[in-house]
Amino acid sequence: MQQSSGWRGSADIWLQAAYENLIESGVDAVRIQPLAKQLKLSRTSFYWFFKDREELLSALLAQWREKNTGNLVKQAERYGESIIESVLNVFDCWLDQDLFDTHFEFAVRSWALQSNDVKAQISEADEIRLAALRSMFLRFGFEGEAADVRARTVYLTQIGYISMKSREDLAIRMKRIPEYVRIFTGKSPEQRDLLRFYARHNYTQEPYEK
Template sequence: MAVARTPRGRWIEEGLRALAEGGPQAVRVEALAQALGVSKGGFYWYFGDRDTLLHEMLDAWEEEVTVEVVERVEGGGGDARDRLRRLTDVIPELTTGVRTDLAVRDWARRDETVAERLRRVDTRRMDYLRALFSEFCPDAEEAEARSMIAFSVWLGSHLIAAEHPGRDREEVARLVSDRLLA
């Protein structure tokens, strides 16, 4: 009977978890294998080296935070306000949350290739927000300001619980969302 391999996606997920916890230096083959409860031999079956894993982790992160988010938001239909509300519901459900995003941002400060990818991701995110806000904000400056505020609030969401005692993240995010959509 053949031994089942740990799926490629599990290595990537564990790598992203390690990245969120400790940055790119925490993404070590031996540590990932230990966390997955497997030998590191399976890693080399899929990736060959750590750099390949890091690249595929960034691919997975980019796909989830851009393409998958837009597909989920657009898939529910509705007007721009409905889709923006849905966006605030979809984002907390992501496998890669704000901690991963912050780790990628920190990594980008030291790696130009990662910085280029981050710029591409942020541009796609802002373009999507601009498109949504522009549907009900005829003033381009107003749509830009709301887009920037929405994006900034999402990036700062890791502080929400600490900054608003007695209110959970979802409650504060909904309050901000309601104001932006007014």
């Protein structure tokens, strides 16, 4: 993909505009002429960076895979001294849009309702993410079926949040974190685990006490 700047814009500018339209209005809004008008660029400048609309859509999906699947896997594989710390590492994804873009996730899952190819990519991403979460539980001594069910519980709970477009005040969600940890791991979090997690997300309210 050719990179350039100036009056033609750049591949990143076109891709960002496509992302914004996908998030706001769905895949049908990701079309060359409306994007050109929005960016105040000529339609022909698009073709300096992308062969056609399909290549632009493929770039969007690549960005989604790299960010959401890539970061979730990295967080699941990140060092943790306990399963509690490792689960909280994964929870970082649900609270940090730089790690996991929930709006992007919803938009791509909605797009999959119109495209068998995107549906297949969603299924592949789900399996990759679940495998990473299973491996995380296996790493801490959970046996096969238990690791699988706990991984699914962690993952499908969050996908449910996304699919329902559920919104929680940060303070409310943070108060629920200890109970989520206990449900997902079977262990109660220590205050030091919670303090580290709260600090990462700039949450200063008094932490949970057992």
